[in-house]
Amino acid sequence: MSVPSDKVGKRYPPLTYAVGREKIREYAAATGFEHPLHHDLDAAHAAGYADLLAPPMFVVVYCASLFQAALLDPELEIDFAHLVHGGQAFSWQQPVIAGDEITTTLTVKDISERAGLRFDTFETVSVNQRGERTAVGTWSTIIRGEER
Amino acid sequence: MGVEVGEQFELRVTPDRYTTIRYAGASGDFNPIHIDEQFALSVGLPGRILHGLWSMAQVARAATDAAGGDPLALTELSVQFRGMARLEQEIVISGEVQAVSEARARVKLEARQGDTRLIRNAQAELLLR
Numbered sequence: 001m002s003v004p005s006d007k008v009g010k011r012y013p014p015l016t017y018a019v020g021r022e023k024i025r026e027y028a029a030a031t032g033f034e035h036p037l038h039h040d041l042d043a044a045h046a047a048g049y050a051d052l053l054a055p056p057m058f059v060v061v062y063c064a065s066l067f068q069a070a071l072l073d074p075e076l077e078i079d080f081a082h083l084v085h086g087g088q089a090f091s092w093q094q095p096v097i098a099g100d101e102i103t104t105t106l107t108v109k110d111i112s113e114r115a116g117l118r119f120d121t122f123e124t125v126s127v128n129q130r131g132e133r134t135a136v137g138t139w140s141t142i143i144r145g146e147e148r
Numbered sequence: 149m150g151v152e153v154g155e156q157f158e159l160r161v162t163p164d165r166y167t168t169i170r171y172a173g174a175s176g177d178f179n180p181i182h183i184d185e186q187f188a189l190s191v192g193l194p195g196r197i198l199h200g201l202w203s204m205a206q207v208a209r210a211a212t213d214a215a216g217g218d219p220l221a222l223t224e225l226s227v228q229f230r231g232m233a234r235l236e237q238e239i240v241i242s243g244e245v246q247a248v249s250e251a252r253a254r255v256k257l258e259a260r261q262g263d264t265r266l267i268r269n270a271q272a273e274l275l276l277r
Contacts, residue, residue, distance in 0.1 A: 026174045027175065030170040030171045030175070032209055033209060033219065055205075055219055057204065064175060068176075081191075086229060088201065088226070088227055088229070089224070089225065090224070092223050138226070
């Protein structure tokens with residue numbers, strides 16, 4: 001199994017995602033986030049928001065294509081057939097509102113091997129159009145060695 | 149809000165047979181192991197499995213519900229993925245409040261489906277207000 005640890009620190013070009021009102025409704029419906037602030041424009045306005053509020057886990061929507069692009073980077077030599085998502089962490093800062101434009105950067109934080117398994121860690125940092133941080137993500141993958 | 153150390157809570161949710169289809173569209177993750185029964189079987193899975201991040205979203209929901217439902221109460225969540233989750237079988241997310249300070253609570257959660265542990269050692273931080 002290849003372990004290209006010299007790629008730790010590699011950073012990918014930032015990606016900007018425009019947050020749409022119907023995308024928030026669609027994501028919230030698909031995950032069961034029923035709070036009115038994700039669905040009801042009047043409720044969002046009454047709470048002082050300009051538009052619908054994204055559920056916290058909407059972070060995966062605005063980070064997903066960057067994460068997928070990193071996994072497809074040939075320099076990382078990821079064996080898809082044996083790849084599993086091992087762990088995930090997020091911290092949240094500023095709320096995300098429909099109409100926001102969120103720019104995310106992704107960095108390879110770790111590539112290491114233990115007991116025949118390869119462990120990769122990626123970090124995403126997302127900011128809104130005012131440069132305020134909205135979320136930081138830590139994405140951990142495990143690649144199993146060839147089957148014995 | 150009255151969140152106390154040792155307080156326990158639970159969320160039960162049963163994904164239906166189209167949950168992964170809707171989630172694929174909503175999230176952009178169209179990995180065929182989640183949406184194509186024949187493909188999933190061909191790679192040795194017992195059938196289509198749920199997206200791990202969908203299950204994490206249920207853990208996030210359980211945590212925000214424990215804080216009274218405010219979506220902005222959740223300031224941190226980390227999970228470790230374990231077993232694979234199947235469609236049309238109930239998932240139970242259980243949590244316990246570990247620590248409470250003036251304005252914050254730390255809770256520990258896990259998600260199970262029958263005997264399968266889907267998510268273990270989940271830790272959430274909640275803002276209380």
